[in-house]
Amino acid sequence: xxxxxxxxxxxxxxxxxxxxxxxxxxxxxxxxxxxxxxxxxxxxxxxxxxxxxxxxxxxxxxxxxxxxxxxxxxxxxxxxxxxxxxxxxxxxxxxxxxxxxxxxxxxxxxxxxxxxxxxxxxxxxxxxxxxxxxxxxxxxxxxxxxxxxxxxxxxxxxxxxxxxxxxxxxxxxxxxxxxxxxxxxxxxxxxxxxxxxxxxxxxxxxxxxxxxxxxxxxxxxxxxxxxxxxxxxxxxxxxxxxxxxxxxxxxxxxxxxxxxxxxxxxxxxxxxxxxxxxxxxxxxxxxxxxxxxxxxxxxxxxxxxxxxxxxxxxxxxxxxxxxxxxxxxxxxxxxxxxxxxxxxxxxxxxxxxxxxxxxxxxxxxxxxxxxxxxxxxxxxxxxxxxxxxxxxxxxxxxxxxxxxxxxxxxxxxxxxxxxxxxxxxxxxxxxxxxxxxxxxxxxxxxxxx
Numbered sequence: 001x002x003x004x005x006x007x008x009x010x011x012x013x014x015x016x017x018x019x020x021x022x023x024x025x026x027x028x029x030x031x032x033x034x035x036x037x038x039x040x041x042x043x044x045x046x047x048x049x050x051x052x053x054x055x056x057x058x059x060x061x062x063x064x065x066x067x068x069x070x071x072x073x074x075x076x077x078x079x080x081x082x083x084x085x086x087x088x089x090x091x092x093x094x095x096x097x098x099x100x101x102x103x104x105x106x107x108x109x110x111x112x113x114x115x116x117x118x119x120x121x122x123x124x125x126x127x128x129x130x131x132x133x134x135x136x137x138x139x140x141x142x143x144x145x146x147x148x149x150x151x152x153x154x155x156x157x158x159x160x161x162x163x164x165x166x167x168x169x170x171x172x173x174x175x176x177x178x179x180x181x182x183x184x185x186x187x188x189x190x191x192x193x194x195x196x197x198x199x200x201x202x203x204x205x206x207x208x209x210x211x212x213x214x215x216x217x218x219x220x221x222x223x224x225x226x227x228x229x230x231x232x233x234x235x236x237x238x239x240x241x242x243x244x245x246x247x248x249x250x251x252x253x254x255x256x257x258x259x260x261x262x263x264x265x266x267x268x269x270x271x272x273x274x275x276x277x278x279x280x281x282x283x284x285x286x287x288x289x290x291x292x293x294x295x296x297x298x299x300x301x302x303x304x305x306x307x308x309x310x311x312x313x314x315x316x317x318x319x320x321x322x323x324x325x326x327x328x329x330x331x332x333x334x335x336x337x338x339x340x341x342x343x344x345x346x347x348x349x350x351x352x353x354x355x356x357x358x359x360x361x362x363x364x365x366x367x368x369x370x371x372x373x374x375x376x377x378x379x380x381x382x383x384x385x386x387x388x389x390x391x392x393x394x395x396x397x398x399x400x401x402x403x404x405x406x407x408x409x410x411x412x413x414x415x416x417x418x419x420x421x422x423x424x425x426x427x428x429x430x431x432x433x434x435x436x437x438x439x440x441x442x443x444x445x446x447x448x449x
Contacts, residue, residue: 005045009038012052019056023104025325025350029111030055032354036432039421050440053448057110059083062103063153065131067145069138079150081129081157081165084110087442090161091127092117092378092385094168097175099134105325106130109168109349113378115435116371119410122382127163129154135170136290147178155183160191160388166381167196169324172242172287173208192388195381199393204384206399207377212246212347213400214376215320217407218368219345220254222427225415226366231255234273234316236341238262239323240286240293243347243374247320248279260311262323263293267311269304315339322347333359346370357428372410372431379406 016030034051041048061081069075080103083091093113096106110128117124131150135143158165167176176196183193197203206213216230223229233256237244240261248258257273261282270278281299285291297303312319312332319341321327325348328336333356336344344360345368346352352360360367380403387393411427417437418430 005041005048008045008048009034009041012048015052016055020104020107023107025104025108026111028354029108029350032350032357033111033115033432033436036429037436039423039429040433040436043421046444047436047440050443051436053443054085054114054436054439055111057082057084057107058086059157060103060107061129061157065133065146065150065153067142067149069142069145075146077131077133077146079129079131079153080106081154081163082106082110082127083157083163084126084128085114085439085443086125087439087446088118089123089125090159091163092124092166092381093126093128094130094166094377095171095175095179096128096130096168097133097135097170098130099132101130101132108325112349112371114439115432116375117378117382118435118438119372119413119431120375120379120382120406121409122379122406124378124382124385127165128168129165130168130171135175140174143175144178147175148182151179151182152186155186158183158193160193160385164192164381164385165194166378167242169241172196173198192385195384197384202384202388204380204387204399205394205396206403207380207384208242209246209249210380210403211243211374211377212248212322213250214379214403214407215243215247215322215345215347215368215373216250216254216256217376217404218373218411219318219320219343221408221411222343222345222366222368225411225425229255233257233318234259236260236311236314236316236319237347238267238311238319238321238327238351239348240282241322243377244320244322245279245283245286247322247347248274248282249276251320252276252279256318259314259316261293261296262311265292265294266305266307266309268293268296269306269311269314270300270302271304272302312336313339316341318343318345320345320347321351323351324348325350326353328352328356330355330359332356337363337365342366344368345373347374349374361426367428369428369431371435372414372427375410376403376407379403
């Protein structure tokens, strides 16, 4: 690398950190991608300036969300929508309701979404949003009151051809319904402005399953590349929400053995693996009763519960972190490797710290990064948008077939990009490069905007 290019890269990195010094999650995501793109910058320095433009969101919206609880008490939360990039299409990305949400978290998610959406090959830009609202323990009426207030501000910034939000942590079918109803009421417009909708009013089959199913399809492709398969593999799954549930279900369907579910209270282990009936009971506990995963032990005589612990201490072949960002740190990664895990496929967004990723690479662990491995959710959201435009609903088989093909294309394109830049089968770098180049070239074509 020439001194001039090195100086330019250093200047851009310093500028990003100077602008947002306290946004640790966002900076972590940027650093991870920046390292992967070094070969691209060396080959063609014009991309350094494009990257500098890409990391600055096109628009950042922060707003007050006032609502009244069941006791008649006023509550105030903060809402966010970061519209990161429209180079490839309308802004697209989920809404997260969680106490840990802040601008840094939403920006990191929107930044990751840019590459993820690019990899799907569909015409979608990238955005992300949410609030520090915590729906746990609240009544349906309280959740509805919050969602209606949230959408009363958000509606002016979104639209089927502008910005199409979806669900994320704590934003499922119930919340999407309340949000869509309020949008329709205010805008007097029935349009595909949200994805993850109910099947009866514009949703897509396979959408709830898509992120989990897609992650397993990605792992299947990686294993096939290595001359292996999922059959008989003992798998650790963290989380117990939508992504974890359907990851476990698809693993079981493809002959693997899902061993664990978890939440913030601890993890539950089925030593011989979860059956379909047992997975469905976890779904009822988390989706209907909305209780802790520990309650599962009342249903199963063979289950073991480990309070306050993570599932990574269990010996296994593969790991599917499906809970939240940074759930695997360097020490956790070392435990995984010591316990025989030789593949990590990220169902959650950025669940591994950069230090953990270095441990994987040092141990030659197969690594499916989130922006590639968990792109199935947004891929089927894109397919839902297509169905809404056609005023049609495709069959379950058609959507699942398209999802499986998209995940294979994502793996193949990531592998090809890594090999083009002499990085062998570094899928993390390949995914970053393939996703970046499509967005960057589009930005160059569209001018300095």
